[in-house]
Amino acid sequence: MKKLRFPLALGLAMCSWLAQAQSLPAPKEFYFDQDVQTTRAIVAIPGEGDAVVDRLAAAVQRKPTDVEARAQLARVAMRSGRAELGEELYRVALRNAGGNQRITRTVSWNYAWDLYIAGEHRRALEQWQKLLGGWPAAPGWQPPTMALALWKLGYKAEAVAWYAAAVRTEPQEWTSAGNFSRLLPEWRDEDRAALAEVLAAWQADPPSWP
Secondary structure, eight states: OHHHHHHHHHHHHHHHHHHHHHHSOOOOSOOOBOOTTTTSOOOSSOOOSHHHHHHHHHHHHHOTTOHHHHHHHHHHHHHTTOHHHHHHHHHHHHHHHTTOHHHHHHHHHHHHHHHHHTTOHHHHHHHHHTTTTSSSSSBTTHHHHHHHHHHHTTOHHHHHHHHHHHHHHOHHHHTOGGGHHHHOTTSOHHHHHHHHHHHHHHHHSOOOOO
């Protein structure tokens, strides 16, 4: 029986991932909305280094409900290899955000990127998925971001379908990977390279709409 545990667990995980991809809403036709509030980096205290970390920790200790200081501290923790601490800080930040949808969306978006950078692509997708269907209804960041996450998880057709929405919205921008550094300045080179693979797949077989 022990020999069956790993294949069974792997099979269950694959079924879960497939169900997640199938549960995603279909991309909309166009994504013209601006959403700078959601996609901003959370900076409660400018700067970096130990002095800033100490000030953030003091701010959180002084005011435990300070969502932005906690979220910024979470990012520092996750990007310095302290994933468990970072995730706990993010979870509490989201809980403290309560019914404030604006800050909740911002924290979720930042949390998703830190999960993605940590290699937790499935969980990053789960966070981004929570932002679909909110307001703004069709923000421009969603097609390339969802395409990237889906591609990294192996959902190639779904990734291309999302990327196609970016092309429909701004064909002059998204049909050349040469534009990516300007369109996605905060992305890492490896992430822009992965999106270029999605673009190549779209060019090879552009999906029809709807």
